[in-house]
Amino acid sequence: MTENPHETPEEERVPRRVIGTPAPAAQRSMLGTQAPPRGDGHGSAAGEPAGAQEPITGKAVKFPDAATARKGERIASLLFVVAFLAAVAFVASYVIFQVGDITRTQTSNLALGGSLTVALLSLAAGLVVWVRLIMPKYNLVQQRHSMSTDAPVREEISETFLRGADESGFVKHKMLRRTLLLAAAPLGLLPLVLLKDMGPLPKTALRHTVWKKGMRLKVEGTNEPIRAADFNSPGGILSVVPDGFETDLNALAKATLILIKFRPEDIKSGTNVNWTHDGIVAYSKICTHVGCPAALYEQTTHHILCPCHQSTFDAADGAKVIFGPAARPLPQLPIAVDGEGYLVAQSDFNVPVGPSFWERGDAEAEVRGQK
Amino acid sequence: MNSITARRRHPLARYAVLLLALSLLGGVYALLAPGGDRADAAIASGRADDVAAGKDLFAAHCASCHGPNAEGTSQPGTASGPSLIGVGAAAVDFQVSSGRMPLANPGPQAPRKRAPEWVNPDTVRQLAAYVQSLGGGPTKPSLESVDPAKGDPAKGGELFRANCIQCHNFVGSGGGLTYGKYAPPLNPATPTQIYEAMATGPQAMPVFNDTTITPEQKRDMIAYIVSVREQPDPGGSGLGRIGPVTEGLVAWIAGISLLVLAAIWITAKKRQVNHD
Numbered sequence: 001m002t003e004n005p006h007e008t009p010e011e012e013r014v015p016r017r018v019i020g021t022p023a024p025a026a027q028r029s030m031l032g033t034q035a036p037p038r039g040d041g042h043g044s045a046a047g048e049p050a051g052a053q054e055p056i057t058g059k060a061v062k063f064p065d066a067a068t069a070r071k072g073e074r075i076a077s078l079l080f081v082v083a084f085l086a087a088v089a090f091v092a093s094y095v096i097f098q099v100g101d102i103t104r105t106q107t108s109n110l111a112l113g114g115s116l117t118v119a120l121l122s123l124a125a126g127l128v129v130w131v132r133l134i135m136p137k138y139n140l141v142q143q144r145h146s147m148s149t150d151a152p153v154r155e156e157i158s159e160t161f162l163r164g165a166d167e168s169g170f171v172k173h174k175m176l177r178r179t180l181l182l183a184a185a186p187l188g189l190l191p192l193v194l195l196k197d198m199g200p201l202p203k204t205a206l207r208h209t210v211w212k213k214g215m216r217l218k219v220e221g222t223n224e225p226i227r228a229a230d231f232n233s234p235g236g237i238l239s240v241v242p243d244g245f246e247t248d249l250n251a252l253a254k255a256t257l258i259l260i261k262f263r264p265e266d267i268k269s270g271t272n273v274n275w276t277h278d279g280i281v282a283y284s285k286i287c288t289h290v291g292c293p294a295a296l297y298e299q300t301t302h303h304i305l306c307p308c309h310q311s312t313f314d315a316a317d318g319a320k321v322i323f324g325p326a327a328r329p330l331p332q333l334p335i336a337v338d339g340e341g342y343l344v345a346q347s348d349f350n351v352p353v354g355p356s357f358w359e360r361g362d363a364e365a366e367v368r369g370q371k
Numbered sequence: 372m373n374s375i376t377a378r379r380r381h382p383l384a385r386y387a388v389l390l391l392a393l394s395l396l397g398g399v400y401a402l403l404a405p406g407g408d409r410a411d412a413a414i415a416s417g418r419a420d421d422v423a424a425g426k427d428l429f430a431a432h433c434a435s436c437h438g439p440n441a442e443g444t445s446q447p448g449t450a451s452g453p454s455l456i457g458v459g460a461a462a463v464d465f466q467v468s469s470g471r472m473p474l475a476n477p478g479p480q481a482p483r484k485r486a487p488e489w490v491n492p493d494t495v496r497q498l499a500a501y502v503q504s505l506g507g508g509p510t511k512p513s514l515e516s517v518d519p520a521k522g523d524p525a526k527g528g529e530l531f532r533a534n535c536i537q538c539h540n541f542v543g544s545g546g547g548l549t550y551g552k553y554a555p556p557l558n559p560a561t562p563t564q565i566y567e568a569m570a571t572g573p574q575a576m577p578v579f580n581d582t583t584i585t586p587e588q589k590r591d592m593i594a595y596i597v598s599v600r601e602q603p604d605p606g607g608s609g610l611g612r613i614g615p616v617t618e619g620l621v622a623w624i625a626g627i628s629l630l631v632l633a634a635i636w637i638t639a640k641k642r643q644v645n646h647d
Contacts, residue, residue, distance in 0.1 A: 106606075107605050221533035221534065226583060230580075230582035231580075235572045236583065237579075238534070296548060298577075299572055301549070301575065303549050
């Protein structure tokens, strides 16, 4: 099938259709064969038949001049050819660029995405050029009509409903009405029961971590225990996980620590020295603002910076908040060494780690009150 | 065999055996000793000329801030520098070879820059030998101990994500810190410089000493950093490779603008219709 309708007269080819062209005039009805609606005086659509069968002509219609139309045809055809080539390139890329490792997958993604983009974009651009440079231009007025139903129909529906209500005896039979309402009430409340599926109440889980007396500190990543004598360079920092919970993400979400080594003379009064060992201090890594991992440590200023909202803590002074939205210091974990010289926890944190929660109260004041 | 048997009671035999044993011991030690001790050995074994040359370089280029004997200065209002006693040759090599020192302008951070004319591998080695002679400290790693090809990038990536990405970003693009300081991008750093930075903790960076993060683990991390920065960006620009923020910004600003322009083009009216 070639697109060459001008070679032979159209009439001879009526039974055969050129691909992509509409059916002959006699069969032109894309939306079925029903007669167009007749205006019956109730505000329905303006009764004229659709204009598809008669080309719109008249003074207001502006046809593009021949040169513009030719130019448009050339541009649009060029774009369609580009779209064709890009679609072929898409298929070719799928065959040529095999995936396997990261680099090859990246190349394949680029080739597939790029060729498909070019294909679709050229197709769309070609259509727009077609419309803008080849098709005639005119102002088209589309009448709107009232969307409400005719008055008699509305009346009839209303009557039918009232008659049905009356016949059902909904008002007359009190017991029937009340038991029906009774039956409906629990069904309406059923969604509330589903709230239970949101899980058990946290109880005291937010107040405790897995740290307990004698649990060893391990380096995150290597999962090696830390000998206090090995962690001996002032200005050092390690990210620390509890022994036995190295891969338990639920536990780590609360229990991860940062371990910082100070020169003993750098430690200020805010730090509980009884909870340190030889200048080594352990703080919760979980920011007290909204729980991001706060571990951007500057050894010169002893600042711990949280990357999410720039809360800044003074690690030398008990992780006191010196900037940003955090309301509390990072909790300090009491640490010591065991018989083999490895760092261990003395106990759990004495205040809840991480961000505030509804029932938290002033845990710090409670701890102070105990002392 | 007979000749050895015959001479074993020779008066000089005991000295020969002693010498043999000592050189064997020394040789085995030299083979087994960690590569880092080589600079110390060099100083001890008469490369004192390096130390002397380094002292002259130090007096010329460093002493104005770090003091004539590297003890540090802290006069208020003038340029002052910390004591360099005990920082080690690795710190000198890192700071001087990356151009951070000598510092051009005092500020919150010493930026990486082009090293001055006098800096070359020899002068850096001499300067490092001098500072090393003052009080020891981490030494420059051997090339083999920082060879990315010998490291395991997968293990290194795990350590990198645990210890480094909070400041340096997950592909080493760097990031901001407090009060004008920043964690620099790792892309221009050589494997040796990356190792030295971990071992010495330059400027605000914490120290990751060899007893907690072993040299092998450091090499794994170097392998990760090098493998990540060598990954190509097939789409062209990596947008700094800092993740969804820049990518989203480009998608919204460039992408949405293009869509708006396309919508305008599709619906734009030609005025000529109304003229007739």
